Amino acid sequence: AHSYTKYNTWTDIVAWMSSMTSSSSGLMTKQVIGNTYEGRAMTVLKIGKASSSTKPAIFMDCGIHAREWISPAFCQWFVKEALSTYGTDSQMTSLLDQMDVYVLPVFNIDGYDFTHKSNRMWRKTRSRRSGSSCIGADPNRNFDAGWCSMGASSNPCSDTFCGYTPESEIEVKNVADFIRRNKSTIKAYLTIHSYSQLLLFPYSYTYDLAADHNELMKVAEGASSALRSLYGTRYTSGPGATTIYPAAGGSDDWAYDLGVKYSYTFELRDTGRYGFLLPESQIKPTCEETMLAVKYIAAYVQKNL
Numbered sequence: 001a002h003s004y005t006k007y008n009t010w011t012d013i014v015a016w017m018s019s020m021t022s023s024s025s026g027l028m029t030k031q032v033i034g035n036t037y038e039g040r041a042m043t044v045l046k047i048g049k050a051s052s053s054t055k056p057a058i059f060m061d062c063g064i065h066a067r068e069w070i071s072p073a074f075c076q077w078f079v080k081e082a083l084s085t086y087g088t089d090s091q092m093t094s095l096l097d098q099m100d101v102y103v104l105p106v107f108n109i110d111g112y113d114f115t116h117k118s119n120r121m122w123r124k125t126r127s128r129r130s131g132s133s134c135i136g137a138d139p140n141r142n143f144d145a146g147w148c149s150m151g152a153s154s155n156p157c158s159d160t161f162c163g164y165t166p167e168s169e170i171e172v173k174n175v176a177d178f179i180r181r182n183k184s185t186i187k188a189y190l191t192i193h194s195y196s197q198l199l200l201f202p203y204s205y206t207y208d209l210a211a212d213h214n215e216l217m218k219v220a221e222g223a224s225s226a227l228r229s230l231y232g233t234r235y236t237s238g239p240g241a242t243t244i245y246p247a248a249g250g251s252d253d254w255a256y257d258l259g260v261k262y263s264y265t266f267e268l269r270d271t272g273r274y275g276f277l278l279p280e281s282q283i284k285p286t287c288e289e290t291m292l293a294v295k296y297i298a299a300y301v302q303k304n305l
């Protein structure tokens with residue numbers, strides 16, 4: 001059964017999405033944006049006060065990398081917090097009255113399911129192509145942003161295989177299509193990963209500073225200190241290229257170049273003691289502190305609409 005303090009199976013997450021939607025009394029709707037390679041339905045949850053007019057929006061995805069289990073746990077936690085504190089928490093109420101938040105709880109569903117059933121350390125998608133016995137591409141190297149120019153491999157057997165073309169992975173194409181369709185309303189893009197405790201922003205595909213570097217840095221530092229205020233967890237903020245490593249084809253860089261100014265990659269707990277195998281006992285504290293950072297960014301975006 002589903003639990004917010006467990007790493008849920010895809011089956012449990014599917015059931016959870018349906019029950020949360022039907023009990024949300026209109027505050028949340030769900031829509032399928034396409035299927036994965038193995039045919040699982042990529043489901044986006046739209047959270048916000050129902051409105052006949054289109055509202056500005058924030059898009060957040062989790063689980064682009066299969067083994068980073070704390071990430072989908074956070075998206076589920078965020079949905080719970082949003083639905084349960086709307087009407088009582090003034091900031092969440094204001095946010096959902098004025099904006100919509102699109103949440104993709106698991107981006108790479110095939111990979112996530114594979115980590116539960118076979119190989120816990122799998123990272124990529126599970127696509128297959130004749131000509132190679134190796135499976136999958138790194139979805140965070142498959143976006144059309146400096147594609148395969150650095151920090152990625154054109155070897156299908158590599159864990160950072162960039163794919164055969166930009167958006168060759170159907171999961172990437174489905175998400176890119178959705179964001180393109182909604183780019184006039186999407187003001188912020190948040191993509192949740194683990195681990196290292198970093199708050200990254202463009203660019204990773206070049207050492208050049210983004211046009212909005214100073215503003216993005218200011219907001220990242222504010223979000224990191226909001227996060228630190230709860231349990232003292234320390235994050236480092238900065239452009240991906242210099243803060244983690246130079247790498248091309250990432251979703252944050254692609255969204256930024258599309259025009260989504262507030263584009264961030266979160267690398268959640270920890271710094272390496274458990275790594276991807278973060279104990280379930282740390283789900284609650286990790287999610288509660290991350291809520292503070294996400295709400296900080298959301299409030300900033302709201303103020304600057």
Ligand SMILES: Nc1ncc(C[C@H](C[SeH])C(=O)O)cc1Cl
Pocket residue numbers: 065140141193194195200203204205240244247248249250251252253265267
């Ligand atoms: N644009 C990007 N932003 C963040 C990262 C770091 C994540 C950390 Se798991 C990755 O390697 O895909 C990588 C890229 Cl290419």
Ligand SMILES: [Zn+2]
Pocket residue numbers: 001002009012
């Ligand atoms: Zn279960």
Ligand SMILES: [Zn+2]
Pocket residue numbers: 007008009116
């Ligand atoms: Zn499992």
Ligand SMILES: [Zn+2]
Pocket residue numbers: 064065068193194
């Ligand atoms: Zn990742």
Ligand SMILES: [Zn+2]
Pocket residue numbers: 068193194195267
């Ligand atoms: Zn990572």
Ligand SMILES: [Zn+2]
Pocket residue numbers: 081288
């Ligand atoms: Zn809470």
